[in-house]
Amino acid sequence: MALVEIREVDKSFKREAQTVDVYHGLTIDFEQGSYTALMGPSGSGKSTLLNLVAGLDKPTRGTVRVNGAEVSAMTASQLADWRARTIGFVFQSYNLLPVLTARQNVELPLLLTNLRKAERAERTAIALDVVGLADRMDHFPRQLSGGQEQRVAIARAIVADPVLILLDEPTGQLDAKSSEEVLDLMRRLNEEFHKTIMMVTHDARAAAQARRVLHLEKGVLLEREEAVVS
């Protein structure tokens, strides 16, 4: 059974008086342990797909199931609880809380669990160690480089050990070196920790890291191909 099952999904937005259709009858699966890059021009519905899978948005019609749970049927509070346990989200602009240190930012999802303080500290330290920032724990985001901020955001996304990691343009604001570091990290998470990854990107080099690349154009899957992992 696929980890993510999207069935006959329609999605449309109201924009002023007009209705804008994003998808019509979208059906697709994402397997456990897969690493997928979603490519396509702006407005093609890449980010919307991530939002639907994360339960941040609801389909107009159809179902979205993740790890056996029907996301599209959950209430807001069920979704919040489910998201905390199941999903790790990484944004293009890092979106760290500026008033918290790297350690506190990473610990944020663990505050929603029943873990004790010592356990939270241990898991936070491990996550920061995985992304290579064990020595930057007490730095605030403003004291970190863009690449380091994004790695902290990745640590925050993996600290609660989610089954699915969603990344929305994770290298969009990074220089080449930092992009490479982040992409290496994602490959490790997929290969060593067997995390399922869905990544929206415009960057062909980033997409080349993925095992599967999907091209979305105006909400339609135009092309599927198996990427060659370098």
Add this chain to the structure above:
Amino acid sequence: MKFLPLVLANLKRHMLRTALTICSVALALFLFASLRTVSTTLASGSEVSSASRMITQNATAFVIPLPQSYATRLGSIPHVQAVTWANWFGGKYGDGKKFFAQFAVEPESYLKMYPEFQIPEDQKQAFLKERSAAIVGEGLVRAFGWKVGDNVTMQGTIFPGDWTFTIRGIYHPSQKEYGDDSFMFHYDYLYERERDRVTPGWFILKIDDPNAAPLVAKTIDDEFRNSSAPTKTGTEKAFAAGFASMWGNVNLLMSTIGMAVVFAILLVTANAMMMNQRERTSEVAVMKTVGFSDARVFGLIIVEAALISMTGAALGLGGAILLPIVTGFGTGGFLPGFHVTPGTALVGGSIALLLTVASGIVPAWQAAKLPVVQALRRVE
């Protein structure tokens, strides 16, 4: 508790803004508590007044004295058991910055009339024996560092010249509403030097039956109606209430000003909270993406508002409570027992709670209902 560092970090985001908001709340509640304390002190003055004591004063004005001869005539009125008298001295001590009430009293009968002023027996006897002796309240002892045996010289304003007294006793009021910042000395000491000018300012009567007070008052005032100094007699309670009413509708005035200040601060606090929230739209969206529920986001923002309001309340109410204690601030005997009552503190606390809800509920609701996708789209 595990969310407290998050709440505190958010409060520290704009330290100056948070500090100013807390100061605004503190100032508002300090003013509210102080203004309300004026009302409660005035009210308590009449509440603790003895029902079996009556005051006879000049019908024309409180400041016009009465003839000494009235003492004997008052003593012969039915139901009157004892008579004493007092006079306002109006002296200035030191630089005169700290005002306190000084009364020339008929010592023996006055102390019998007011058992509420508790003095050790040996000090009382020493006071009674010596014409230039004085007794002072504990509050004055704290304020000026006086002790028994000290000579104190005042400058008279109504009765000019230097007046030297020897402190022979320190009184402790059995109820703080009676005040501990009065200075009392022998009426005869004043009379000796100002024989032509001094007569009693008012008489205090003890009656055997509080129910007879209206009859006693009418009998006395009828007795002196056609004299050169007609009287106005009433119970001590009525006297205290009348004194309060001289200030006008104090309760209404104080309440109106107090509530206006609180309302103004509510707007300031609410504005600060909403400004905080607007600046954090993207962060709230991220927190929700991480798994924070609407209810939790709502709760965190309410806790932030509560910390601001409650810290302000603790500072403001604490300041109002401590001010008369630490500084020895008094009202010179006009408002004896000036202190923030538990009732006022409770009302102040309730206002802080109201501030929390009123200032926090809109931003908390907006944050809880924030559509994550739209907020993220704005950020991205």
